[in-house]
Each structure stands twice: as structure tokens, then as C-alpha cells.
Amino acid sequence: MESLENIQYQDELNANKFCTVFLSIMCGICILIWIANELGIFIVNSLSMRIGMLISCSSLIAPVIVYRKTNGRHPYYKYLMLYSVTVMAFSIQTFLTFHGVLLCIFPLLITIQYADRRMFKLAAGINLAGIPLSVLLGYYVGCWDGNMCYANYLDQKTDSLAARAEVMNTNHLFQLILFFMLPRMIIFCIICYSTYYILKTRTLYYERIQSEAELDGLTRLENRAKYNQRVASEYRNLNSVYVAFIDLNYLKKINDECGHEAGDSALRRAADEIRKLVNKTVHGYRLGGDEFAVIFCNYSQDISYRILHDWEKSLKPLNRREDPVQCSLAIGTAYATKPFDIDKVMKEADENMYARKTEMKAHRSD
Numbered sequence: 001m002e003s004l005e006n007i008q009y010q011d012e013l014n015a016n017k018f019c020t021v022f023l024s025i026m027c028g029i030c031i032l033i034w035i036a037n038e039l040g041i042f043i044v045n046s047l048s049m050r051i052g053m054l055i056s057c058s059s060l061i062a063p064v065i066v067y068r069k070t071n072g073r074h075p076y077y078k079y080l081m082l083y084s085v086t087v088m089a090f091s092i093q094t095f096l097t098f099h100g101v102l103l104c105i106f107p108l109l110i111t112i113q114y115a116d117r118r119m120f121k122l123a124a125g126i127n128l129a130g131i132p133l134s135v136l137l138g139y140y141v142g143c144w145d146g147n148m149c150y151a152n153y154l155d156q157k158t159d160s161l162a163a164r165a166e167v168m169n170t171n172h173l174f175q176l177i178l179f180f181m182l183p184r185m186i187i188f189c190i191i192c193y194s195t196y197y198i199l200k201t202r203t204l205y206y207e208r209i210q211s212e213a214e215l216d217g218l219t220r221l222e223n224r225a226k227y228n229q230r231v232a233s234e235y236r237n238l239n240s241v242y243v244a245f246i247d248l249n250y251l252k253k254i255n256d257e258c259g260h261e262a263g264d265s266a267l268r269r270a271a272d273e274i275r276k277l278v279n280k281t282v283h284g285y286r287l288g289g290d291e292f293a294v295i296f297c298n299y300s301q302d303i304s305y306r307i308l309h310d311w312e313k314s315l316k317p318l319n320r321r322e323d324p325v326q327c328s329l330a331i332g333t334a335y336a337t338k339p340f341d342i343d344k345v346m347k348e349a350d351e352n353m354y355a356r357k358t359e360m361k362a363h364r365s366d
Contacts, residue, residue, distance in 0.1 A: 120199050245349035249361070331356060
């Protein structure tokens with residue numbers, strides 16, 4: 001099975017490519033709107049349009065250029081795209097049109113392409129804070145929708161530009177908060193809440209893949225693939241390691257005389273006992289067949305031995321009394337401090353386990 005890291009990496013590259021195309025299209029649309037306004041098709045103030053579109057196009061074109069140089073392989077490229085779309089949405093809301101408030105969902109659309117809840121929360125927080133800021137800046141220096149409301153109202157009352165300007169430039173902070181900021185922020189929160197469930201579903205999909213990739217299907221202990229992953233990363237940084245290599249005695253005989261279902265049941269019961277040792281610093285694995293391993297990370301040899309010894313004394317029977325074949329656990333251990341080769345420590349524990357296994361068979365009467 002393909003590793004989870006490779007699946008996530010390829011999925012992120014595909015998302016980077018899709019979002020880059022999206023940004024390119026948005027940049028093209030902004031340029032067309034800019035040209036249309038210069039030709040007199042739209043009626044937005046030319047200075048506001050130029051400022052807004054210059055900021056928007058500059059922010060959108062930057063990640064497109066970076067993508068052409070890196071193919072979107074840099075781990076922080078997705079954050080650059082998020083920043084670019086946020087700046088574009090903010091500038092349009094401030095300088096161009098009150099309809100630009102709808103653009104605040106674009107950063108959310110970018111983030112749900114990735115199985116990264118931190119990115120979504122960052123986009124939600126920045127854009128939620130940007131709504132009141134864009135309302136204030138739009139009121140004082142940009143294109144505020146309230147201005148248009150007042151202008152339409154005054155058209156019916158007077159033709160005096162001075163009277164119209166007097167109303168439009170009055171400080172209406174309470175009205176801004178009550179009728180413009182709060183409704184938009186509430187609507188945006190509702191959008192965030194619903195969109196978050198899309199991302200959550202995507203995250204659960206990855207967790208299911210991870211479960212299949214890293215857990216043994218029969219015992220639900222971590223498997224050899226997870227062990228190999230930690231060998232390549234986490235175990236290299238340990239100061240000490242204590243390995244218990246565990247073998248289930250007489251599994252083949254159980255399978256031959258009682259059937260594979262009985263053998264699987266014995267493996268699951270052994271795994272249930274091993275799971276009692278497992279925590280964040282003690283890892284339990286089924287390496288394959290009847291072989292298990294428990295690895296104590298950064299424990300002293302004395303403490304590791306005591307924990308394992310107490311556990312071994314409290315082991316529940318792996319069989320019923322009436323079962324024709326009685327299985328047991330053979331355990332071999334090894335300890336090493338930094339620097340060490342985890343494979344050599346595992347091999348030493350394996351050899352000690354086989355020595356213990358031979359000793360146990362020699363004392364068995366049947």
C-alpha cells in the first residue's frame with residue numbers, strides 16, 4: 001500500500017496546481033474589469049479602480065510566478081496562495097464594490113483543497129478580522145456601499161452635491177457596526193461553520209487511510225510499515241531504547257489442530273495484552289506472523305525491565321483450560337543508549353527471544 005505521506009504529498013501538489021489555475025483566471029478577470037472601467041463600461045471611480053486592481057493583480061500574479069519556478073513543491077506555497085487570495089478579496093471589498101464582500105469565501109475555497117485544518121482556521125480568522133477593517137477603510141477612503149444608499153436617498157430629496165457629500169462623510173460608526181460589520185461577520189461565520197464540515201470529512205478520509213496504512217488489520221497494533229517510518233525518523237533522535245521482542249509459542253500447532261480462527265483469536269488476545277503497555281513513549285507492533293515488538297523510548301534499563309516484568313507477571317491466560325494446545329509468549333530483550341543502530345538492537349532482542357523460546361520448549365512436558 002502506498003504510504004500516507006506520498007498520498008498526502010501528491011494530493012497537495014494536485015491542489016497547488018488547481019489553485020494556481022484558479023488564481024490565474026481570477027487575475028485575468030480582474031484585468032478585464034479594469035479595462036472595462038477605463039473604457040467607461042463601469043462607473044467606479046477610476047482612481048479607486050486602479051488602486052484596487054493594482055493590489056489585486058499584483059497579489060494574484062505573485063504565486064503564479066512562484067509556481068512556474070517551483071511547480072508548487074515548496075511546503076509553504078499553499079500559504080502564499082492563501083495570502084494572495086485574501087489580499088485580493090480585501091482590496092476589492094475596500095476600493096471597488098460592496099459586492100466584493102462575497103469574495104471573502106474564496107480563501108475558504110482555497111483551504112478546503114488541503115487536508116490541513118490549521119490552514120482553514122488561519123483563513124477564517126484573517127478574513128473575519130478583515131471584514132470590519134474593509135468596512136472602515138471603504139467608508140473613509142474607498143467605495144462604501146452605505147455611500148450609495150445615502151446617495152440614492154438624496155437623489156429623491158435634493159440635487160445639491162454639497163448636501164449629499166455632507167451626509168456621506170458624516171461619521172456613522174454605530175451604523176457601520178450594527179448594519180454592516182455584524183451582519184457580514186455573522187454570515188461569514190455561518191459559511192465557515194458549514195465549510196469546515198467539508199474539510200472535516202476530508203480529514204476523516206485521510207485518517208481512515210492512515211489507519212489502514214499503519215495498523216495491523218487483525219490485531220490493530222501498529223504494523224511493520226509504521227515501525228519502518230519511525231526507524232527513519234523518530235528513533236534516530238532517541239537517547240536510549242529498550243526492545244522487547246515477543247513471539248507467540250505454538251501458533252502453528254494451534255492452526256493445524258484447532259484451525260486458523262483459533263490461531264487468529266490467540267493472536268488478538270496476545271495483542272490485547274501487549275496493548276496494555278502501549279502509550280506515547282512505548283510503542284507496540286505486530287511485525288508479522290506470530291512476532292511482536294515493544295519499544296520503550298528514552299526509558300532507563302531498570303525502569304523498562306521493571307515495567308515489562310510487572311506486565312509479564314500480570315499476563316492473562318491466552319487459552320482456555322480445555323483448549324488442546326496451550327500457547328504462551330516468549331520474550332527477549334535488549335537495551336542500548338545513543339548512539340545505537342535500532343536494527344542491531346532489534347536483532348539482539350530477537351536472538352534473546354529465540355534462546356528463551358528454546359528454553360521454554362525444553363521445560364514443556366507435552
